[in-house]
Amino acid sequence: MTKSAKPSTLLDLLEIGAPNHPAIQVPDGPTITYDALRHQVYALADNVMALGIRRTDRVAIVLPNSAETIISFLGVAAVAIAAPLNPAYKSEEFRFYLEDTSALALMTGSQGGEIAQNAASDTTLPIGVDVDAQGHVTISTPGNGDGARLEETASPNHVALILHTSGTTSRPKRVPLTHGNLAASVANIVETYNLTADDVSLCIMPLFHVHGLVASTLATLASGGTVVVPTRFNALNLWRTVQDYGVTWFTGVPTMHQALLSRARGTQFPGPEATPYSGLRFIRSCSAALPAATMLEMEERFGVPVLEAYGMTEASHQMSSNPLPPGNRLPSSVGKGTGVSIAIMDESGALQPPGIRGEVVIQGPNVIRGYEDNPEANSTSFTDGWFRTGDEGVVDSEGYLTLSGRLKEIINRSGEKISPQEIDEVLLSHPAVAEAVAFGVMSTTHGEEPSAAVVLRRPVTQAELIRYCRNHLADFKCPRVIHIVSEIPRTATGKIQRRIVAEATAEKISGAPP
Structure with a gap:
């Protein structure tokens, strides 16, 4: 070659x-x-x-x-x-x-x-x-x-x-x-972020997942650059590693970025040359929705572009991304297709024009041709050569994709469709809320009602949070119950599974003493 x-x-x-x-390069290793x-x-x-x-x-x-x-x-x-x-x-x-x-x-x-x-x-x-x-x-x-x-x-x-x-x-x-799927994906990532042999990535995502394996590692090798591989993510020493190894970019999930922000708040540096961020070109976020407030605070705090991307295993990871400057970065958007065709499809299989919400569908050389030994899943996941992601979203006139959640996670209250991600964003904008996840619960009156779970950074009552939501959301979108919890369960790769959160809060309620 x-x-x-x-x-x-x-x-x-x-x-x-x-x-x-x-x-x-392995920190403190070979x-x-x-x-x-x-x-x-x-x-x-x-x-x-x-x-x-x-x-x-x-x-x-x-x-x-x-x-x-x-x-x-x-x-x-x-x-x-x-x-x-x-x-x-x-x-x-x-x-x-x-x-x-x-x-x-x-x-x-x-x-x-x-x-x-x-x-x-x-x-x-x-x-x-x-x-x-x-x-x-x-x-x-x-x-x-x-x-x-x-x-x-x-x-x-x-x-x-x-x-x-x-x-x-x-x-x-x-x-x-x-091999062709993966090679196409890494080529798209290299092109999206202009990766070269001068770049050094820090792999903080697990290598058993496409985020860490394809984006952090294989794309770096495809650019002739260097990947730094610590044993695990550690917010306490990440910036020291960035300095010691000249890291130019890294990619992670929002919980990691929020942990770094939490550590950075209140820290003052005497000047750009002394900050641990000065060598970075950009920070990438993927695998879960990045709250707009988190993105904006990261850019202000760390002084580099924060690029939210969209990926999934079936696409060998990356499907879209916000571009590097001078391209426009849209908070709450996952950007434009990167070597992948992205469209919106309705329930009948018809492609929709810009501005119409529906299921996100994709085509490209990085996308699988089908699941292994699963004809039933293949029959429902592919329509006219398009892979149906199961995500709901909308593409604007400039090609930027904004996701509103998994189709099966959309809350249906008396026929009104509610994006749980929209509720997440409102709760996360409250200064007392560190983490938030909304989900639907069964209702004999409305079919489903919105509910939510939050982790707090300082005391606030459920009633205060519900009032806050009512000031920012239409009444039918407001959670009727907000559970204050110590931790929100996630997968090993940092994804929130709303169904599991809903089940966990239901078990907590049913198991509580009368």
């Missing part, structure tokens, strides 16, 4: 960076150059093949955020199908995903991974992964590790990665992402 050509497989990403340029990364990926792929694993076989990977996770993923995807799993899963969860994925092998680290190993079947091949102080990764295999076995290179149509949907409304569905 020439330097100017866009990658068509994940292996192409290894050919872009200068041989001696850092590809991966630095791995592109030359070393390429050698290690091919050696690991060789060893995986020596175990008898072939192109259509699945290898589950249960590792924390680390250089060895990236190397293991790329090595497996070179010759087979990688299936990264959340290391925090419990035994039953591991058992489900290992069985549902039909994992032939299970890759775990030298420390940890016992729960996954114990949950695996007797026929699942265990592969131990180890790394030395220099960042050299080895696996327990009889292979010779010289890369000589790679006679068949991956093609764009080969499946590289299999993930599951979050299963917020049904059984998780298997999502097969090809």
Whole structure:
């Protein structure tokens, strides 16, 4: 592949960076150059093949955020199908995903991974992964590790990665992402943010999810830049890492950004040169709705553009984004399509003009052709070549997309459709509210009534919050009950599942003493 050509497989990403340029840096750990990364990926792929694993076989990977996770993923995807799993899963969860994925092998680290190993079947091949102080990764295999076995290179149509949907409304569905899907997505991300070899990304999202894997990591490799990989997100030392490694951008979920804002409030810096933010080009937010107030405060506090994007597993992550300056950034909008066609469709399957609300549908080379072994889901998720996202939104005359929530989360009160996200925004604008999530609850009178749960940053009563909502929302949109809670449950990737919040508050009420 020439330097100017866009990658068509994940292996192409290894050919872009200068041989001696850092590809991966681990805080207080090793630095791995592109030359070393390429050698290690091919050696690991060789060893995986020596175990008898072939192109259509699945290898589950249960590792924390680390250089060895990236190397293991790329090595497996070179010759087979990688299936990264959340290391925090419990035994039953591991058992489900290992069985549902039909994992032939299970890759775990030298420390940890016992729960996954114990949950695996007797026929699942265990592969131990180890790394030395220099960042050299080895696996327990009889292979010779010289890369000589790679006679068949991956093609764009080969499946590289299999993930599951979050299963917020049904059984998780298997999502097969090809090399071509992933290569198209990373190329779109590189172009959207003008990424170059001079850029350094900080990967604070988990690598078992497309947000961290595709946006933070693979897109960085596709630009020839450097990805810094801490073990986990830590708001206490993030800015020190930004300074120490010259980080130019990072991407996260709103809860992370809110944690950084909480730490930054009240902090005074003597000047731009002394701030920990001076090297940043931009901050990206994705995977959950970013409140407009949070975006504006971040830009004021950190002094860089904050770009909200829109992504999902079925699209190999990114579908749209607000642009870099001088492009217009719209608070509460997820921007314009990035190498992806975005439209609005009504219930009958007809595409709608700008300004009309409906279901967001997408087309593009990064979008899956279908779920694996799920004809029922495929029949409802695809219409005339468009993938139906299940999100409700509206596109304006300039192509900017604004989301109003999941279609199945829209609150229907006596025929009036209420966006829970609109209620979220109002509650979050109250100075006493740190976090908020709205949802529908069953009502014998109206079918559904809006309700909400909030986490407070200082005392306020439910009655005061309801009055505040009535000053900012039409009466039918106002929550009838607002639950004050200590924590709002989220998925491992920071997403709010409104159904789970509704169930949790209902259980709390039903379990309370009379």
